[in-house]
Amino acid sequence: MEEKQSKFHGLLFLFFFVFGMIASVWIVLRNGWWLPELASDRETIDRIFITIFIIAGILFVISELVLSYFIFRYSGQPGKKAFYLPGTTRKEILWSILPGTLVVIILEISAEFLGGASLWGKIHGEIPKDAFLVEITGEQFAWSLRYPGPDGKFGRTDPSLISYDNPLGIDISDEAAKDDIVFPAGQGIMYLPLDHPVVLLIRSKDVIHSPFLPNFRVKQDAVPGMTTRTWFVPKKEGEFELACAELCGLGHYRMKLPVVVKPMEEVKQWLSEQTPAGDIYY
Amino acid sequence: MKKLISIVLLFSFISFAFAQNATVKGVVKFSGEAPKPRLISMKADRQCDAIHGGKQVQAEDVVVNQNGTLKWVFVYVKEGVKGKYNPPSEPVVLDQQGCWYHPHVFGIMVGQKLEVRNSDPLLHNIHATPKKNKPFNIGQPVKGMKSYHTFDTPEIMVPFKCDVHPWMSAYAGVLDHPFYSVTNDKGEFEIKNLPPGTYTIEAWHERLGTQTQTVTVKAGEVKTIEFTFERKK
Amino acid sequence: MAIHTEHTEVAHKQSFITKYIFSTDHKTIARQYLITGIFWGVVGMILSWLMRLQLAYPNQPMPILEKILGKWAEGGILKPEFYVALITMHGTIMVFFLLTAGLSGTFSNYLIPLQIGARDMAFPVLNMLSYWVFFAASVVMLASFFIQTGPAAVGWTFYPPLSALKNSIPGADLGATLWLISMALFIVSSLLGALNYITTTLNFRTKGMSMGRLPITVWGMFVTAILGLLSFPVLLAGAVMLIFDREFGTSFFVPSGLVLGGQPVPHEGGNPILWQHLFWFLGHPEVYIVAIPAFSLVGEILATNARKPLFAYKVSVGAIIGIGALSMIVWGHHMYVSGMNPVLGEVFVITTLAISFPTAILVFNYLVTIWRGNLRFTPAMLFALGFLGLFIPGALTGAFLATAPVDIQLHDTYFVVAHFHFTMATSAAFGMFAGVYHWFPKMFGRMMNDKLGKLHFWGSFIGVYLIFFPMFFQGIAGVPRRYYAFTEYNFTSQFLGLNKFITIAAFVAGAAQLLFLFNFFWSIFKGKKADKNPWKATTLEWQTDSPPPHGNWGPETPVVYRGPYEYSVPGAEEDYIPQTVPVKVETK
Structure with missing residues (x-):
């Protein structure tokens, strides 16, 4: 050198x-x-x-x-x-x-x-038997929600029934569907019970989305053509944010859903005030 | 909208001032029990919700007026128009305000400019899904943004949707002539300046389908017709 | 033993076109790749500036943008659909056009024949074809910027159905078609290249150049070529299937019953996750197709400038082969939350953590290589050291993402963005810069300016840290990537201020790249004339002229007598012994 x-x-x-x-x-x-x-x-x-x-x-x-x-x-x-x-x-x-x-x-x-x-x-194993079920369906660029109603069962859906009246294509001839409570895309907030296992059934109507709940450490892709699932127990009361974590188009950055955690009784009370699918979809 | 139509009509009036033209007008009635208004909750989008003070908004898919008539019916001449009509230079305005389209149903001529305006301080996207024309999808993230678009082919009807607010919907009737009208909140429509002749008039409703009537008008005549839609089961 | 072609009469006349454009000379092709790569690097960087402007100043009109971009920034505000196009094209261009074609294309072509003592590639015409197919891919990709619906805008990973349904976003229309065509061409080009690199390395080594005496660069390029040959065809198949889904109504990736924008989609029976498997089966080896060449260039440059043998050469070569092999079985770690079978998730956790084993060995060997060295700080050496400085945080943060439950939180957040920019984006770019500074004298026969090079290094190194290190914390806080604005959520809007800072850093780091551009093009014409062996290096390419003549060597190809890194051998007069120096018969 x-x-x-x-x-x-x-x-x-x-x-x-x-x-x-x-x-x-x-x-x-x-x-x-x-x-x-x-x-x-x-x-x-x-x-x-x-x-x-x-x-x-x-x-x-x-x-x-x-x-x-x-x-x-x-x-x-x-x-x-x-x-x-x-x-x-x-x-x-x-x-x-x-x-x-x-x-x-x-x-x-x-x-x-x-x-x-x-x-x-x-996370991927057996889900608790008495879990609180919520179905969340992504579409460009909003989330639809469905609760199973008092029978605890979701009714059948069929994409060919999807219409303006029936955004999730619920088959109302199915007994289990009549008491389902549906919030069309962008029209509902997710209510979750405190200290109770919650199962999210995740679906998509068009492209891949991914509901992401940063505070709950929850993320699971919504894959069109299949239902994915995850479960967790909310431990804090209050309002949280759900974001989309998988690129889904130009509105990806604001595909958001408010999530409210309240004690079980209040959530049940709120659910009982909603109109079931059987009364809406004739 | 009315102003716009009158401008359109004025324009065509000038171009055909030499002829004594006819008018077709009337109302669209609704028979049977009016459906319960569908209410839209905007809770999931806090900004939209705030614009409406947290209140729900009535959907415009089936609007039955106080007098039993039907609003937002697109009435137009389907067949019988002869000759070529140039589009007016004024654009048709589709405004997005309060996470809602104004107007819900409108007519536009082939080649006429459509101005899509965002009057909300949040993202809207205008997603048009025509079958005959080219589809388009434009994001407007900021208040005051304007986008322009023209259609090349007549089409009944072109749906508009905002994917960010899936409840938002609007319909455009694209025609190559200016003989169309949309029913107002008294259910009235009026097609002016029709040259004498025989025409097929169609009334289109987004949920209740279409109906047609054939009319023959003489020069200077004002013809009154009526459509009646029934609730679909 | 190497087959040695005897075509010593190489001074046939060449016209301008056969010498500089349709040339079959590996050195010219390498320079063509380099300059095309630099062009794409500039384009990719400009795209990243536009993204950073939007993230720093969301919803603030910048009239200049409308002047440049026209309808994509009406009123001076970048459209969200164009932002998605920016992220897509930035990723595609940087990963494929700059860091695959630009990096491997340049250095595999340039170094393999020169460092193994060959006169050219095994298939020179195929080699030329490889570049020109790449050039065609570049033209198609560039053209997509100028069409009405804009370039592809579905993310560089091209996940269907977003990419399969033309109506899902404007950039999924013609732009996506052009992207797929361009990528198909690109893959063909890279396969032609890979075949050549492999054949040349195996068959064209000169006398005495055993596999155990190959410089680490050649090993790196060789393993890279094998990886490319094994994984790229899978993406080609995927791309063709996607083209069929889009144009001819098949349904490989689109399931039945979809409703897009209120309109039913006429597809049935496909599975979107299939694409993810096909994509990442290439996509993950691709990370190493980018990283291994950079790693190997850095190893060579560290040894040369530390004046020390590369520590544990055999182990390092083994580590590179190990990384290459393992990289084929880790793709599932991109898909922990994709809805894939969770049992697979567990398997991929283990394979992914296993790949940190050879990687850690390699980094450790490089550190030991500079330990007790006699370091010479050329710009190339600084970039090689900077490569280590960037790769370390990148590799360590990989441990978070490899762990499936933690990945639930961090997947598709800025943590991932920061992670891969450290591990394979900026570090590979640093490896490439190191290579350019180091081999520039050989390539162009002139020296690059030393001071500008060092300034370029410091601007880039500090810039990269200031840009990407804060993104780890944005990711930890949960900010998802590919967001047009951080304004919509409480947990993202806390970073609006930090975004301004990152954007400023991005412009400063970008300005440093202008120094490089100036230095590069100025030195081609005006740089100081270079000697045969300006760095006093041992490998074969430094034993011929700078730049080497057509055919590389004089009448005889060199004969190799020793390993590639005989630096500071005790008892030797100089601190390096070239590979061509015969070993003295020792008499004890």
Whole structure:
């Protein structure tokens, strides 16, 4: 090497990462940028998230600082020779494999053994028998809602029956359909009972949508042609927002639905005041 | 809208001032028990809801007037028009105000400009789904936006929908002549400046279907006709 | 052993057209790819600026936009349907046209023959065809900007039914058709390229160039080509099926009973999730088709400029092969909430976490490579170091998204946007920049300006962090991606201020790219003349002239005697020993 290499770049790397990390922590804490307030029973997601956040955070700080330090420390000097280390001995090869293995083991543990797999199984497994059912149907760019009514069963639907009168194509000849309570797209708010398992049956009339309830840690695509499902227990009273998380067209960014969580009695009371499908769709 | 029609009619009147033209007018009646008005709740869109003060709005699909007549019926000359008519230069305005289309039903000539206006401070998209003309779909995210469109082929009727507010609907009758009218809140329509001749007049209603009558008018005559729609079961 | 073609008489006369346009010379084709790639990079960057303007100033009229974009910004306000077109085209252009064709096309073409001691590609005419098919794909894609309904606007992932139903958004009409045609051409081009790269690497190595002596770049390009060959045809099949759904009434991806905009859709029996499988079966290897070349260029540049052998060469090559192999079986992690069978979800969690194993090894090896080195800070070296600095947060945040339950919250949020911009977008761009700065003297026979290069690096590096690091927190707070404005929800509107900051950072980082453009084009004509081996590097391409003559070598192709990274060998006079230097018979 003919010329001495400037320490400037190493210093700038160090400064950038040290200053950047401190500034980020300060800004994030000051603004409170974090997961939205948890309002469901899915605290496991938060726990795994925070665990990975801590591990990844530490790994991030260490590796960026090591990188910056190396850049600073080993800047070239004339006449000096680098340390010849081809990494071909068995010991060196072991050294090159070991850290990667450790990283994977740490991540694997945090991801799988903190309840991730069991939560996944729970979400997609059996649903509680007395669960509160809501059917949510996406269409460009609003959500329709349907509650099963007192019989707890949704009536049959048939896309060929879809019309201005009957936006969900409910087959009113089905006994189970007569007491269903329907809110055509954009005309209803989702009411959910507090501390009671809620099952969302998710459908779509046109393209793929994805109801996303940030506070409930719930997201599940609405796939046309099939009914997807997810369930959770609302744990906080109040009003929340449901957003669309899968690009569905030009109105994607405001395909929103207010969600209200109230005690079970109030939700039941509210439901009993609604007109059932049998009285609307003649 | 009325103003617009009169402008349209005035225009055609000028072009045919030399002939003594006839008028066909009348009312569209509704027989039977008026259906319960369908109420639209805008609760899910807080902004729309606020514009209406949280009140529900009556849908315009079947509007039976106080006097038992039917509003929003598109009455037009279906057959018998001869000659070519140029479209007026004034645009037809379709306004989106309060998450609602104004007017609900309107006529427009081939080649005439349609101005779609957003008077709401929120996103509307104008999604027209004609069969014969080219469909279009335009987003208007901000208040005061205007978009223009013209149709190339006559078509009864072109539906308009706002996908953001699926209850919003409007219909346009696209014709290559200016002989059309939409019933008002007394159920009245009036087609002016018809050259003498025999015509098939059709009344179109979005939910109750169509009806036709044939009339023959002489120069200067004012002919009164009547349509009656029944509630569909 | 390598087959060695004997066509030493190569100085046949070339006209301007055969030399610069319809050339079969791999070096010219590489430069054509590079310049086309740079063109697309500029287009992609301008699209991202438009998106950032909209996100920073939603609902505020900017009359200048109407002047530039016409009806897409009536009254100076960007239309939502055009915003969707912007995200679609930005993604497509950057991933495919810049970071696949621009990156692999340039460096596979340029480096494979030169670094293995070949005179050209195995199939030079096929190679030329590959570029010109890519050029046709580029023309079709560019044309879609100028049609009435605008370019494709259904997201670069092209999920049906949005992409299958022409009436779903203006950009799903002719724009989407052109997109599909362009992508089909693009895939054909990349398959022609991949065949060439694989054949050349296997059969055209010069005497002594065993697979174990291949520079890591050639290994990277080789694995990339195999990945492309295995995965791109699946997307081609998908694209053809989608064209059939759109034009000929089949229903591969559109189920029955749909009602769009109040109108029944005349399709029946398809499944939209099928497309997602087909798309991501390419889509995920595609991430590595972008990342592996960048990784391998960076490895080469780090070793050269640290004056140290690449640490554990064999392990690193193994890691690259491992990444390539695993990348074929992780696509399902894009689909945890898609409605796919949840049992599959669990499987993909495990394969995805497994891919972090070779990746971590590679990063670690690179870090050890610079440890106790004698670092020389050329712009290329800075970009290579910057690549590591960007890849690390990208890779670590992958752990969140790989974990299915956490992905429920983070899927399709800005967390994903930040994650992939760090792991495979900006880091791959940094790898490409590093490669351009490093091989520019060889490609054009002139040096690029050093100071401008360093300024370009710092503007880009700091810029990228300022743009994308805050997006992690937007994503954690739940902001979904592909939103035209953050104004509609309480949990998104808290970031309106931050969006302005990110937009400013985007313009600053963009301005730094102008430095590069200037430096690049100025240096082609006015740069200082380059020596044969300005970086004192060991690999074969540095042993011939800059730029190499037609046919690359003199009458004889070089003979290789040693591995690619003999830097600072104890006892040697200089701190590098080229691969062509015979090994002395040691007498102990």
